[in-house]
Amino acid sequence: MIGGAARLSRNDRLLGAAGGFAALVVLVGFGAIVFDLFQTGTASLSIPFLVGKVENGGRAGGIGPVLISTGMILLVCLAVALPLGTGCAIWLSEFASKIRFARAITAGIDLLASVPSIVFGLFGMVFFCRTLGLGFSITSGGLTLACMILPIVIRTTLIGLSGAPSNLRPGAAALGLSRVSTIRHLLLPVAIPGVVVGTTLGISRALAETAALIFTSGYATRWPEGFDDSGRAISVHIYDLAMNVPGGAANAAASALVLLLALLFINYLATLLADRWLLKRIAPTSE
């Protein structure tokens, strides 16, 4: 792609080696953590573990209700954060005519990105649980998480949109395309990879979040019956098993492995969808 492959200079190799070393460090660090998880957790992993109910504080039984609660929290979170976040990013990038407004909003979002997760937890507890009367519930947890991942979705979408060639917009305008169709047919396809990165990062962050959820979606381990039920998210479960329950380490590691597998699947799915979508949009005639 860049530089003649035939004439890699010493500098080129040096930079490559440095980058490769950084990648190696990441792989080794990740490998060490995952190896540790496999060592303690594999023995507990089984189908009954995935679908069973939580018993004896989590030492025994499975994580079925926890998985369902986690899924529901995530659903609420994404249903709110994705449309709101992409909408905000598109407005900032395409509609904001007054620089001052755009800057104020950007500053607000940057501030939001910098709010510690535990403060989100406190805020969620007071605002969603008490003021809006949602109580300890899956909805409260999902909404709190939505606030938390909004900046990630917005920023990555913006990065995606900024990748659109700068002559695209005047070109589309010259052809008489409305802004809405310019966005739908030209800009969104460019932005989709960014949205996907934002979504996967957001999901990762949401699934990994403990501090904000303890205060909002709560601790209950029964099968959730609705969005107004309290439900324990998987990261809260892992935290409780690792920190509060003697003898919970094996099931904590197993739960963490389940979480990682789920993430792997979600990330794979997201990339797949993005590629499909891109192909359909950009080259509808090529198939």
Next chain:
Amino acid sequence: MSPSVNDRVAGAALGIAAWLCGGISLLILIWVGVEAIPALNNDPGISSLLGDAHWLPGSVREPQFGMLPILAGSVLVTIFSIIPATVAGVGCAVFQRFYAPKWMRTFLRRVLELLAGIPSVVIGFWGLVVLVPILQKWQPPGQSLAAAAIVLAIMILPTVALTASTALKNVSPGLFRAAAALGMGRARTILGVALPTARRGIAGGVILAAARAIGETMAVVMVCGNVAQWPGSIFDPIRPATATIALEMSYATAGHRSVLFALAFFLVLVVGAAVGWIAFRKPSTPHRR
């Protein structure tokens, strides 16, 4: 050219979304601020919060609420983690974009995405049982600023690497062709063209990562030692603000609780000031000819 009705409706809807997103942080500031009022006002008052030498909120004899060392702990741990994370993360992204073979590119990406999703408690636990004993043999007591910085760097690295990678991907291919035409080598193209062009995207990722670092709770609490003090070296224990809130909030009674809200408020202010400084700084003109 007047915009169509469709465009106006879409613009308004998106505008509302944007203001909503921007407004949430204000909402949070107000909520946290209101809860913090008693502590700032007179119980124990702002002079005590900023002036006390120690953090002893539970002492019956002489409660003290000096939160400066704690806020400093937050800032220190962020600085010491963001530097290695940025170097390694950008290095990782460069390698992934420009050097790695295709299969490895996808593999690295998957690993980074997974790393971003490991719950902080798992990384913290790993830090406590694996990393801390190693540090303890070398520089006791092990739980320290250094341990917290390492654990945090691992946690925020994926954010830096993934956003840097996206930003590098968006660098226009024309620039690379131009660089090649000028006879620039790969390293010079990356350092002189790709990275400067992708600078804003990378910086955005670093800001996100720094925010996560200063706000990280569950992992830090396990490895930082949690002693509220000005550290003498990077191997001394420290206590960041988030750790304080996580350790004490559930157990705090009225006055102490308000103090913790004040701590959260100050933390958001400190971070907000830093972020605001970066956001409102005049963007220096990139190399565009």
Next chain:
Amino acid sequence: MSSLLKLHPVSAVFGAFLCLNQSCTDSSAVEKITVTGSSTLAPLVADMAGLFEAKNPGIRIDVQAGGSSRGILDASSSLADIGMTSRNLKAGENGLTSHRIALDGIALIVHSQNPVSDLSHDQVISIFTGKTEFWNEGNDRKIVVVNKAEGRGTLEVFLKHFELDSADIDADLIVGENQQAIKTVSGNPLAIGYVSIGAAEYEAANGTPIRLLAVDGVTATSKTVAEGTYPISRPLLLVTKGHAVPAGLTGRFVEFCQSTAVHELIGSHLYVPVRE
């Protein structure tokens, strides 16, 4: 109850909206109580609640963890029907009735490489206040004091027993949960800390390199706690508002938690059942 009623209209509207998407059980038929408080107690009480729900169809008991002080706060503000606390009520905490459901001892622990196995009352005080700085005469093995964070039930019981103020303690490291203290001590041959006795016993029996220290010659075991000979122990309590045993479901659940039906469960959670 009044604050719960105040929240009701909003949640009802929201609930109705949510019912559109799911098989909504008629929530008015379900009798529900909320229990909040001590994270030490929460796993145990959650299991008790599960057992109670299984025996009494049509009821719901929501258990939320969040610390002893919060349990007491929620119970006195009626935000929760029952609070859980792993320490005794303090002077200012009035208007509540406490119900003892189990006992827990607090054990001093060191790394198993540490030759020390017994400390006197005064030695413990001397170590934790920083007057004794070294494990040995040669003064090269510096003691690392692992303290609990402010407000924790274990800290308050520890301070009360040794008649110390939190300002007296010269801590080298501060931890939160029991498991964190255990992992810290098991990773540091020079450390000394204190944790819930059942958890320490369990970990020591399962190969974690820690030792439970005897205090003034009394070994630290669940047995000595049950017999009442081990000096540092605490009650695990449920608290309810008012001065009588509460009526209705709340009272029935509190009674259930104190009955012999849950003794096995208490044992499996590594606490000591109260035997009259």
